[in-house]
Amino acid sequence: AQSVTQLDSHVSVSEGTPVLLRCNYSSSYSPSLFWYVQHPNKGLQLLLKYTSAATLVKGINGFEAEFKKSETSFHLTKPSAHMSDAAEYFCVVSPPGGGGGNKLTFGTGTQLKVEL
Amino acid sequence: GAVVSQHPSWVICKSGTSVKIECRSLDFQATTMFWYRQFPKQSLMLMATSNEGSKATYEQGVEKDKFLINHASLTLSTLTVTSAHPEDSSFYICSASPPTNYGYTFGSGTRLTVV
Numbered sequence: 001a002q003s004v005t006q007l008d009s010h011v012s013v014s015e016g017t018p019v020l021l022r023c024n025y026s027s028s029y030s031p032s033l034f035w036y037v038q039h040p041n042k043g044l045q046l047l048l049k050y051t052s053a054a055t056l057v058k059g060i061n062g063f064e065a066e067f068k069k070s071e072t073s074f075h076l077t078k079p080s081a082h083m084s085d086a087a088e089y090f091c092v093v094s095p096p097g098g099g100g101g102n103k104l105t106f107g108t109g110t111q112l113k114v115e116l
Numbered sequence: 117g118a119v120v121s122q123h124p125s126w127v128i129c130k131s132g133t134s135v136k137i138e139c140r141s142l143d144f145q146a147t148t149m150f151w152y153r154q155f156p157k158q159s160l161m162l163m164a165t166s167n168e169g170s171k172a173t174y175e176q177g178v179e180k181d182k183f184l185i186n187h188a189s190l191t192l193s194t195l196t197v198t199s200a201h202p203e204d205s206s207f208y209i210c211s212a213s214p215p216t217n218y219g220y221t222f223g224s225g226t227r228l229t230v231v
Binding site for chain 1: 122157158159160162165207219222223225
């Protein structure tokens with residue numbers, strides 16, 4: 001069984017300040033973890049993924065996330081927010097391998113607002 | 117990179133009619149595709165797993181006769197919303213996993229409005 005919890009439904013930051021979106025997971029195995037971003041009325045775009053390699057994962061647009069097994073966390077960070085980062089972010093867990101016919105489990109999402 | 121194309125991006129239909137949504141993997145073969153439904157300001161809910169050449173696997177609570185899924189080829193899965201009603205209005209998204217890469221690629225979604 002697997003589950004994922006996004007601890008904040010809304011996060012608001014000022015442009016140029018750091019971003020932290022929190023995600024905790026629960027899994028009976030060593031999971032694959034993903035962060036996706038969704039802009040209004042659009043599909044989901046992959047930001048980054050963890051599949052049991054390096055625990056610090058770098059993604060697109062300056063985002064990165066660190067897999068911490070001891071804390072069962074996979075928080076998403078960015079050093080400096082940009083207005084274009086405003087969107088909905090989903091933390092996602094899947095069984096090992098992260099592909100094929102494995103089902104994904106989605107967090108409830110975090111709405112990121114970036115203010116001037 | 118792997119691309120999943122979904123059409124139409126939006127559709128308006130009258131109550132009682134049926135609507136077909138297509139999901140295509142453009143540069144890879146997908147034996148499995150997934151269909152999700154997303155309500156406003158909510159997360160994605162898995163509706164069904166589409167399996168090439170066999171019956172789809174539906175999640176609990178999803179009506180098989182209402183949401184018909186066909187996966188006739190390795191690059192195409194279709195979702196047909198039959199006898200649509202206003203409560204079927206939603207954002208539908210498909211996804212597939214390229215065989216040479218970890219992760220999933222999502223279509224751009226279909227906004228269905230039933231009037």
